[in-house]
Amino acid sequence: MTKKPLKEDHQLKERFKTESEVFDREALLDLSKLMKKGVLQSVDYPVSTGKEANVFRATTPDGKYVAVKIYKNETAPFFRKMDYLEGDPRFERIKHNDRDIVRAFARKEFKNLEICERIGIHSPKPYFLINRVLVMSFLGEGELPYPTMNMVGPLHGESDLDSILADVRKMYKESLVHADLSEYNIMMGDVPYLIDFGQGVITRHPHAERFLERDVAIILKFFHRNGVDRDLKKTLDAIRC
Ligand SMILES: Nc1ncnc2c1ncn2[C@@H]1O[C@H](COP(=O)(O)OP(=O)(O)OP(=O)(O)O)[C@@H](O)[C@H]1O
Numbered sequence: 459m460t461k462k463p464l465k466e467d468h469q470l471k472e473r474f475k476t477e478s479e480v481f482d483r484e485a486l487l488d489l490s491k492l493m494k495k496g497v498l499q500s501v502d503y504p505v506s507t508g509k510e511a512n513v514f515r516a517t518t519p520d521g522k523y524v525a526v527k528i529y530k531n532e533t534a535p536f537f538r539k540m541d542y543l544e545g546d547p548r549f550e551r552i553k554h555n556d557r558d559i560v561r562a563f564a565r566k567e568f569k570n571l572e573i574c575e576r577i578g579i580h581s582p583k584p585y586f587l588i589n590r591v592l593v594m595s596f597l598g599e600g601e602l603p604y605p606t607m608n609m610v611g612p613l614h615g616e617s618d619l620d621s622i623l624a625d626v627r628k629m630y631k632e633s634l635v636h637a638d639l640s641e642y643n644i645m646m647g648d649v650p651y652l653i654d655f656g657q658g659v660i661t662r663h664p665h666a667e668r669f670l671e672r673d674v675a676i677i678l679k680f681f682h683r684n685g686v687d688r689d690l691k692k693t694l695d696a697i698r699c
């Protein structure tokens with residue numbers, strides 16, 4: 459027998475313009491808290507529905523657009539990423555159950571975005587975090603989000619690559635490695651914006667150097683396919699120096 463939704467659940471769902479099926483009860487309650495706190499006025503439409511997270515465009519009470527990323531509780535894939543939390547003193551104490559891990563990733567993304575904001579990386583600005591719901595600035599133009607780089611390619615060739623590598627270097631100098639960088643996690647506005655920092659690690663992490671090398675290799679490979687060539691070793695030397 460299917461459980462009948464509570465009346466209060468139904469009312470909450472009615473307040474969202476988006477299909478209510480995409481929200482589980484826990485996320486719905488967090489969204490409702492964000493509305494009560496005056497962080498959000500409405501959740502407008504899903505920008506992306508993925509395996510690990512759903513991202514929505516939402517609107518604040520003063521009419522500004524924001525992005526809301528809701529990490530999913532179905533955490534099987536997260537277990538494989540446990541080593542992203544290893545060696546990071548910020549996350550040493552987390553208990554290793556599904557819920558805690560998902561929340562730790564959301565918290566990690568939020569904290570990494572805070573570092574990025576402080577040092578001037580082209581990335582979303584973190585606004586609010588509640589459990590596994592993260593509110594950040596909306597990267598887009600008018601109603602629509604910017605496309606990701608895999609969809610449109612580099613828009614300004616060399617200078618887009620320079621901008622990405624300058625951000626990678628700045629982060630590295632601040633002891634941060636993205637660790638999941640690719641054309642899928644870069645949004646193309648006036649400049650390339652880096653997104654999806656949940657897997658970002660600090661340079662004390664045992665695999666930080668390997669992650670950095672992988673990030674840079676993936677980006678150079680993508681630019682190579684788009685007619686911009688750089689030497690991997692020289693590029694890494696320039697980031698590390
Ligand atoms: N701040 C933002 N503003 C506008 N759109 C965003 C923002 N952040 C993310 N997006 C959109 O949502 C998509 C997914 O975001 P993100 O890469 O952070 O999630 P994810 O962890 O990769 O999720 P999954 O792996 O489940 O797809 C991005 O490709 C982008 O289109």
Ligand SMILES: [Mg+2]
Pocket residue numbers: 642643654
């Ligand atoms: Mg992503």
